[in-house]
Amino acid sequence: MRIFQKRRYLFAFIITAAIFFIGFFFGFLMDLQRVNYFTDMNNVETLNIKSLELQQQLLKDNAFDNQCNAFRFMFDKAIVELENNRDRLENYNLQSKVKQADFDLLMREYTISQINFLSIAKNLKTSCANSSDFVTVLYFYSDQATCPMCENQATVLDYYKMHLKQNILIFAINEKMDKTEPLIALLKNVYNVTKYPTLVVENDVYSGYIDKDALNKILCGQYKSNDTRSLICG
Amino acid sequence: MIGWIEILQDIVYFFSLYYVVFWVLVLLDDEPNSKKLKGHPEVSIIIPAYNEEGNIVPTLKSVEAMDYPKNKLSIYIIDDGSTDNTYKEALEYSKLMLKNDNYKRVVVFTQKNQGKYAAMNAALKMINTEFFASLDADSMPSKDALKKLMECFGNKKVAGVSPVLKVYKPSNMIQTIQFFEYTINHFYKSVINRLDSVHVLPGPLSVYRTAIVKKVGCFREAHKTEDMELAMRIQKAQYKIVQCNGAFVFTKTPYTIKSLYRQRHRWNYGTFRNLIDYRKMMFNRKYGDFGIFQLPMIMLSGLLGIIVLGLMIHAFWKSITPNLKLLQLYNYNILALIRDSSINMIWLDIDLRALITFVIVFSLTLMIVWMSFRLYKQKYGLKTTLPFIFYLFFYYLFLAVVWLGVFKDYIIGTKVGWRK
Secondary structure, three states: OOOOHHHHHHHHHHHHHHHHHHHHHHHHHHHHHHHHHHHHHHHHHHHHHHHHHHHHHHHHOOOOOOHHHHHHHHHHHHHHHHHHHHHHHHHHHHHHOOOHHHHHHHHHHHHHHHHHHHHHHHHHHHHHHHHOOOEEEEEEHHHHOOOHHHHHHHHHHHHHHHHHHEEEEEEEHHHHHHHHHHHHHHHHHOOOOOOOEEEEEEEEEEEEEHHHHHHHHHHHOOOOOHHHHHOOOO | OOOHHHHHHHHHHHHHHHHHHHHHHHHHHOOOOOOOOOOOOOEEEEEOOOOOOHHHHHHHHHHHHHOHHHEEEEEEEEEOOOOOOOOHHHHHHHHHHHHOOOOOOEEEEOOOOOOOOHHHHHHHOOOOOEEEEEEOEEEEOOOOOHHHHHHOOOOOOEEEEEEEEEEEOOOOOOHHHHHHHHHHHHHHHHHHHHHOOOOOOOOEEEEEHHHHHHHHHOOOOOOHOOHHHHHHHHHHOEEEEEEEEEEEEOOOOOOOHHHHHHHHHHHHHHHHHHHHHHHHHOHHHHHHHHHHHHHHHHHHHHHHHHHHHHHHHHHHHHHHHHHHHHHHHHOOHHHHHHOOOOOOOOHHHOOHHHHHHHHHHHHHHHHHHHHHHHOOOOOOHHHHHHHHHHHHHHHHHHHHHHHHHHHHHHHHHHOOOOOO
């Protein structure tokens, strides 16, 4: 019988498991940091919304004369932050191994913030019509298994966001959120969303995948200023 | 959310880490004291050659240059039906050898091409020395290699002693990458030597105890990897195989990626088939660490390599696809895409777990490389930095491709040749 040190195999297993445990611990710490970051960010978003709503009310009441451009600037800044954080939150949620419930809750809060911004954006179009040459797009999507074309649709929307910047406001809504947030179920009912992807450009509903050229035609008709039209209408 | 890809990644990380941790634990143990063989017993050196025109004479010259007493050496050169001038060159040089030195015997003969194992067995029938060495006709031992190898036969149970292989004059990127591979392989073999688990006696100057080799049944065809199969049989018969760390042999290595692929495919295919043939030794406590650790690890390393290759392709494809699609929407105008892009990153975006894993694996790899260079008595040259980077990041992916080819050929039943 040859030498076989069972102890060495066991030691190696314990050390490997310990290193793995440290790895998981770091993963947990990372998740915790991310949740804390988004909790803080969410407080900022809530304040932003409150501030924007108040500003909008004051604009409506003509308390702020000719301040639409300044308001638009603040609105754009806030919405860029919101979009970046939503993307980030979605990625973190996918990577999360331990704080899944917290991320789901944060996703819900961000979705509500998005709808708030959508509402402000729609009001902005009436209260500051001259400085509001932007299009709002509500994008309902699902995961890869139930919506294989959603990834392509997201890329097309990314393209227009990169190209048109603040002239297009995209609000991405994960269909799964309707289980936790009644507001999403309501929106789905309002726009009669039954399949994915679905785009709501201003108030027009487009079900199914819309490619770059088709979306170009839809968007082109929405802009008023020549500057913006030249960016998209060729 | 943990998907099957993440589970697979964790399994790969765990096994790889376990393997490295086990190595480190083995290294922390005291090296076993082995009794040295004194004196210079008679040795027969068998040099099988197939189409080694241009190589055979430098090999014979290196044998001549060895500091082992010539009157204790018998040389057998077997031309295995070469289609070039190997036989003629060997015959002419052997006459010079006999004229210049007092070798016990220098025999050159030719036979119909039957393969290396048949050439070795043909020579084995003629020898009557206690020890014999096999020497590939494209390899050149260092001056003191045989002396050092013979010292390792102090224990009567030692059936074979393996030398340390070095790449002969690496002259291009492919050969320099192999230089790093051989260096680290040497370290790996010295670790498994401590576990009494050496699984191959390579062609370039492995020395055998003749009686044991004859007892276990000489060389076999063994899927063109006779050196590995014989080592397996020796281990199965409960004899010892030792790695001799000071005995260096220089060997010529493939020069092109195609020839490297073919060589590694033959080695790995043979290894895989032999592992299947000797599967009963796997996880068998009767064979100690060799059965419990070494054999399953060889099998697993091929499989893990393929899984890692698959995971890397998946990760690469996943990261590149959205950008490719975006580029397509920009009508492949990269400048326009760059102009419209913006960088938006915070430290929380870093996947800390992946980063830590990478840092641990990379640090351990560098530590092993450093230890390998020390053991190999080799200095690191700055000029070799590029091949070193290629070795670290791409060579194992290449080996995974080789393993993929091996599994494919095994499944569809392709025959593998050994000719150059």
